[in-house]
């Protein structure tokens with residue numbers, strides 16, 4: 060379902076998974092299934108062995124683009140010794156296959172890894188390249204690192220915040236059991252399956268389905284049942300219809316796009332006027348759902364599956380085309396006058412964005428600043444706080460061009476705070492804001 064798209068943040072990501080399910084079905088190229096024995100014999104060849112040192116245990120943080128396409132199997136079949144704190148013991152022998160490669164390239168090798176004890180028995184199956192798996196192991200995402208304060212925080216907040224219930228016209232949904240404070244993180248969920256986009260794009264459909272089914276079947280019983288119990292989207296094939304309706308795409312620390320099924324988050328329905336958003340922690344491999352308005356007991360928790368800023372008709376078409384459902388959210392069913400008011404505002408926003416770009420290009424910075432300020436106001440009216448860091452960035456850029464360093468710094472700082480709040484800690488916007496602030500500090504020192 061969702062993707063960490065959200066431009067940088069998260070909601071637009073919502074889209075990719077449904078799209079991926081469709082596009083991956085259409086765009087599969089032949090995969091070369093490979094037995095573990097054959098894979099291991101490949102790994103032991105001299106030319107491959109010479110690359111070993113560059114693969115696993117990447118340092119924390121952003122990983123370079125220069126990484127190799129293949130790595131030895133991480134974990135107990137690989138080179139990470141058992142005593143390493145990051146070591147992981149897979150519950151089943153990894154099932155591996157090589158993707159098609161150009162003649163002079165080492166093929167990427169994708170494997171299915173299952174760790175049944177992940178997060179205190181939640182379990183996880185990952186289908187990804189040995190490189191990505193090695194990075195995950197190296198980052199230490201598998202061992203449990205329970206947050207000792209979490210239970211106390213939950214108790215102080217009034218106990219479990221939500222429950223899954225039947226929602227008329229939408230199947231199941233998530234409803235608040237108590238008041239949830241603005242900015243409260245009230246759901247933390249982990250992927251049951253996590254699948255590399257490259258595997259989805261390269262594997263033959265029947266092979267892809269078989270591997271994903273095995274990935275689900277290897278999960279601990281409770282998690283497996285929850286995955287099979289999720290709602291189904293279009294599609295003849297069970298795993299396609301589960302993934303198509305319930306996955307979030309997330310970018311791992313090495314920049315690789317993956318699709319994950321987070322069984323709890325997958326129960327959250329869409330609204331064009333959401334009251335919650337999510338962010339993905341690459342280090343903890345967790346989705347955190349955050350309230351961005353106060354939510355009352357009994358309110359449904361809703362996130363947006365569509366890219367932000369689309370107009371009424373576009374949103375409905377988007378959900379129909381990519382998700383296969385007619386949206387029943389409050390904004391889509393609001394009185395005609397409210398819809399056209401909102402539509403008018405969004406149309407005006409698009410026109411203002413164009414005018415802003417033109418003004419910036421032609422050097423009318425003062426005018427561009429006024430328009431960016433108005434756009435900020437619109438994001439508030441339309442309940443789209445996720446867009447605010449973007450306009451803070453724009454304002455920082457415009458003030459910089461105008462030579463007003465104090466205001467440039469002020470807005471760059473606000474943008475950075477926004478990216479930290481709404482985005483995942485490693486996304487590009489965050490880095491850009493950080494660099495801009497650093498650059499501004501350097502010019503002023």
Ligand SMILES: C[S@@+](CC[C@H](N)C(=O)[O-])C[C@H]1O[C@@H](n2cnc3c(N)ncnc32)[C@H](O)[C@@H]1O
Pocket residue numbers: 060228229230231232289290291292304305325326327328329330382384385386387388
């Ligand atoms: C990720 S699931 C959400 C949970 C789902 N309702 C369930 O029963 O598990 C996505 C599916 O929920 C339904 N859904 C979500 N938001 C909706 C909305 N605004 N209007 C109608 N159906 C919606 C659609 O069937 C969609 O394919």
